Amino acid sequence: MSYKAKFKVWRGEGGEGKLEDFTVEVNEGEVVLDIIHRLQATQAPDLAVRWNCKAGKCGSCSMEINGKPRLGCMTRMSTFTEDETITVTPMRTFPVIKDLVCDVSFNYQKAREVPSFTPPADVRPGEYRMKQIDVERSQEFRKCIECFMCNNVCHVIRDHEENKPAFSGPRFLMRIAELDMHPYDVADRKESAQKDHGLGYCNITKCCTEVCPEHIKITDNALIPMKERVVDRKYDPLVWLGSKIFRRPSS
């Protein structure tokens, strides 16, 4: 069962480029990345696309398919009708190197600005004892395959390039939440989440959650809880008073 599908693929180098039309064979069970590969093998050998695992595990093949951020290798052709024209474009928030390949260095820069895991100085490897329920929340965030589609879709930087220096994007705000919830992390991350990484820019409109291929509940489980933790620190006199009076060790 194969048919000819109509594709529009964005091609170009740097920012310049345009949508090019292709008509290409599609077979049963194929995904969009297969079709891009068929284009490479038959019509456009230098068509650039990034991919590695073709199994939804590495987060390399992020692109926008009919306007929606998707993994090329996990988008089945059967989700489209046969007469539909399928538009494939590179991620919009990041600069384009060529065709579907973006320069995602923004993300690596931001990753470097999040202070690393900071365990207490006196715990040696092999001595860590953590209960499953204490690590589960952070484990959810560690499912992230760094496809950067959440950062791509987030309107704070997608529609406002000028916010990039001030805002680390959902991926790295989630990383901060992951560390803040880690049972052995002793660094204080609340102030810096707000001040250095722009948690306040997020208006919890949940697009990051909608596109995450790992189905991580980024907004509900990371961003909002992190906002609440910042409120504890900065805006909640009751918590502040309580900690002064009872002098509880933070737990």
Added chain:
Amino acid sequence: MEIERHEYDVVVIGAGGAGLRAAIEARQQGKRTAIVCKSLFGKAHTVMAEGGAAAAMGNVNSDDNWMVHFRDTMRGGKFLNNWRMAELHAKEAPDRVWELEAWGALFDRTKDGKISQRNFGGHEYPRLAHVGDRTGLELIRTLQQRVVALQQEDYETHGDYEAYIKVFAECTVTRLLKDGDAISGAFGYWRETGNLVLFDAPAVVLATGGIGKSYVVTSNSWEYTGDGHALALLAGAKLINMEFIQFHPTGMVWPPSVRGILVTESVRGDGGVLRNSLGERFMFNYIPEVFKDKYATTEEEGDRWYTDQANNRRPPELLPRDEVARAINSEVKAGRGSPQGGVFLDVSTRLPAAEIIKRLPSMHHQFKELADVDITTEPMQVGPTCHYIMGGVEVDADTGAAAVPGLFAAGEVSGGMHGSNRLGGNSLSDLLVFGRRAGAGASAYVDSLPSRPAVSQESVDSARAEALAPLERSGENPYEVHAELQRTMNDLVGIIRKASEISEALEVVEKLKERVHLVGAAGGRIYNPGWHLALDLRNMLLVSECVAKAALLREESRGGHTRDDFPGMNPEWRRKLLVCSATEDGSAVTVEEKIQPGMREDLLALFEVSELKKYLTDEELS
């Protein structure tokens, strides 16, 4: 055009588990370190590993220790393993796993808060540290974040994140450079821009992973073009055990576009059974003589094992991978396969739907998304897929040093550790143990050098010419050459091999070598996948030639090498390694036999004599 130059103490090629661990070690020893990798940072093939990392921590069963792990590893490899590597691996794996935890990894936990461990084929006790079915992701992310942590330290002290450790992502190395005998650097190109780059460094650590892309049906990603194997050969190092390739028994077979994608072994570990088109659990017919007393002979006993492992023998679905892969292959050949050319793997009748979704979330997701199959209600179709190469660069067990001074190798690209067959979970721990050792070995080597070897202009010029050649030709499309190589290797040097077929494959490879010199890459230098493939073809062909030549020579069946014309295991052959080497231009590959040194007495003593008799010659036993 000018070539970009960088000076480093240690250049690590590959950013998978092995490469990152090596780089971390080199940096911790104060060496200026570069990490060069073909894909983005954090996307190396290691992310795909699912099951776990084997380390005898004894958290779940306190009887476990390094000696048991060592025995399991040697048995899995059919005693062909480099025993010193197997020993170091078994002893050091727990420390390496614990260290990850101190760098932020979050493994699944036991009740008392330690790292949980799971059962896996060939391991006597629950031994695999894991995180659901995404252990590789956890491992690579932790190492990636450790590299970042070191960079942050450097930023504090030197004001520059990249003062001591820098990642060159999407940068492919095409040649190692030498000064006389010794390594003096590496040469490559940026995928992004097509610009050329030269690393001036006295020590190079290869950690480039495997070769699966020479086969059509494979669980491996595009990176696995055997680059490290080829680079080492061309630099004068030797490869061993190249005939041993692990075919994972369960890869997806349908739809065609996902053929080969892995179906994790945990499916069988959690109760999945294999059936042919007649509905028979055929594995009961394939229990080999050496394992007769360890596996259940009736379905009832096999089924009881899942709940009571102490009093029952395990079901034959959990035989080592090579046995299961061969069995599936025979069933399909005998006409008892599934409609799309595999066999049925069924958990739907074995576990309640909710339990399946809980234990095998990503398998459920994978089949649903990619094949429209709901594994909670219908069986999967599976067949063998090329998964792992046991062979690789011959290295010194303690330091990871190859025969060429200054060249080191670790991870899948190195050979010896796994013998003729790798146990599941032993690779991730291998990456950590020998990654660290190679990093330390390279650092010590750099310290011992009286002066830095120099990069000669000639060698740079010829590497440059070689790299740019395909762009200057307008010949055949490289995709066609690649497709033909994959088909050839798959059909003729696959799971079951015959002298006549291997010879045929060698002829085809010879012809393809001619054609590679003619392939052209249309388009410019910026991110041009056609050009990249044209360059990778050299490596795939070299490696394929080694595999085929070694496979032709080894006249026995052992682990990942099965000869239809020599079905049995032969103790004489156990002592022999097949060693590949190549001429400097890669035009000719030679394979020679070499005798393995005998195992140390104290290690031999860990086994029962009756067991050793199955593997060793009488002469060795006496």
Added chain:
Amino acid sequence: MTQTTPEPQVRRQRAQVKVRTFRTDRWWLAPLLTFLGLASFLVYGVWAVFDPSIYIEPYIAPFSSPCLAEATCPEGARLFGWAPIGDWYTLPAGLLILGLPGGFRLTCYYYRKSYYRSFWLSPPACAVQEPHGKYTGETRFPLIIQNIHRYFFYGAIVIGAVLTYDAILALIHKPLGVGTWILLINAALIVAYTLSCHSCRHITAGRLNHFSRHPVRYRAWTFISKLNAKHQPLAWASMFSVMGADFYVRLVAKGIINFPYA
């Protein structure tokens, strides 16, 4: 040997695409429906506050409960018969307490999402360009005030309790009344919505890093987390139920609905 660094790369740009979105589905439908839903609530709310028919034995309209003003609250409508606000106050009683539930919903994480998307179009839908030139999110005044949501949550607990109390009173006095059951269902939805609040989830145990050391709070958190996953549907259900219940009571009070078991 000298070290040469890579030549400064040409400043790379994003793909120059003029269209707002390539989405082909009906992405505008959800914000439109949200807009209509929220707008109808606003319109109804304004009307309800100024509508005087707030009480008919034993029902009190939820929008006006607790009724605290001497001048405008009928005898039976007062909470425990108590009206702390003297008769100098002659405006509708609902205005006094409106701020609490109103503020609660206004600063609710879910409602914020829905009105940022449907009223402010920031963004109207995912991967659809928003029409504004600048954006600072909740980093500065006035939107930084959203951070006080948890205080409204404390207040909302009180309101939830009062509505439950009202419904139970109605149950005692008129167990078979349709209105009683409407008030009961409404109270249940309001309480469920209130408990499913993100601030509530944070307060129960979300702020802790060691669940295992606080087993009771962890159990509570697990329960609240399950409710919290349904926060959006609960927000809509409780919004329509409070509107419906309020309207029903007023219709009965006005005598428009008039049958023995009303």
